[in-house]
Amino acid sequence: MAELSSLSHARYGKDKVRVLRVVREGSWHHVVEYSVQALLEGDIDVSYTKADNSVVVATDSVKNITYYLAKTSPHILNPERFALHLGTHLVSKYAHIHKAFVTIEQLRWTRIPVETDGQSEPHAHSFYRDGEDKRIVKVEVDATAGKNQIVGKVTAGINDLLILKSTGSAFTNFVRDEYTTLVEVDDRIFSTSVDLSYTFGQFNIPAPKDEKKLDFVVPKAEPGSIWDVEVPEKARKVTLETFATDDSASVQATLYKMAQQIIADNSGIQSVTYTLPNKHYVPVDMKYIGVDNITPLTEAEVFTPLAAPSGLISATISRKQ
Template identity: 65%
Template structure:
């Protein structure tokens, strides 16, 4: 037992499900989040000597999250809400030095009425399974009046497919190679991406309850790289390049996506993509005299989920 030492400790609450309605008369805005809050600080004694006096209960963490979801003017932005939540926690508890907030935002889009194509003021549809992700670290280890933050946002499970405009040839051929070269193929992937903002300095709350929050430069509504605008541009860039690029490979298309994200978003320092191949294999019908395998005639495919290629890269600002 004497040979063991506690080298790190972190705890908190996971899978806090939050749905918030923001009402302006009959016009509503909604967000649905899955939230994780993890804390670090002077909490070692709870592990080492069973001293619970340093434990902010995970139940309290859940309740703080719901209370901030009720009162925070930043609830509609996952980045700003996560920063507000983390800032409140590290400011309120003297012995908590870091808060790690993860927010997953589910898609809800306003229903456009078929009669006039006008968006309905308070009716929504889940129009996709992709989700926005946010990871925020609020750091008070340099002092409660010297808060800093790291913000990484992203997108996950964005399923895309195009039935042409993609080739793959010129790769290494040796005794292990069975893949045939093609100048036209189905290209499909489930996009996972993350992008990291430049480090932020935060203002410490000045009120007694530590609920005040000043949005850092760049994340306020209307700022050039307001996080909501960045999320829209990143998604649009990804879809545009995927659709329009005459793809020589997933690698080449991925790099073009990252280039555009960096070019269009001054506050983003780097972007990382993970693109698994979703394979569609043409069905061999030669046994009945039907050509369904040459690219020009391939029309019936079998979706194959595994194994799959996985292509990943990070593109950073110079």
């Protein structure tokens, strides 16, 4: 029978590799918790088309490599660097693997403050979950041009950062036609769950020089570059401060200001994407019992959350070339 199909794309690996790593500096400990996905591309077609497993690096091996590097990598405390280390090792170790795609979701752990001699100090080895937002890192390590010409691409950011302000937001002068029922408001609750991603420009990765291909060299960290460990906290700070202080004309307008500032602050970032779903809070109408709970700014105080439907606002802002 004539072939009617062909394999046009293939990628495989391990997902949801859960890692908690403790790094000890004497009595002072650091912890990170990651969920790791590591996927591979390369000369693997025959495993699909010919049932030939000789080209398959088992997904269980990918899991074990992830754990081994979590133990041995000096970059484990930084998800961007650890993802790049893992991806570089995978494409360097296996001759027929040309690309690695590593995604890391980092959960929040913050030191518990304790009272010591009248002062609040962070505890050396005790932590608490201080929020449900997560750091997200997505890395592509590409050795297609050769094992000595590896290039990296990184997108990083935040997911599920829930924020709310009770005033300082309006929504007026929008399109009105026969389908419009929404009332214009010059004051409202503004709440959203922030998904932020920012993408760095492509960069070269030095090839490992050791026999086991475990070496990973981090170059000088230029401010605002992928190697600058302060970028994630700066981006989070811009997001929160802009949201809090902007006299918002719309979600769209505030989003744009956030992204503009992140690009201005970080020379290595080429584009910024925000996805901001509305978290609607609607004032409860109490006119039936003679109570005004509708008038903005003065009387609207009791609200009901509406889960669905919700607005969804997204945009990508790119650096001018």
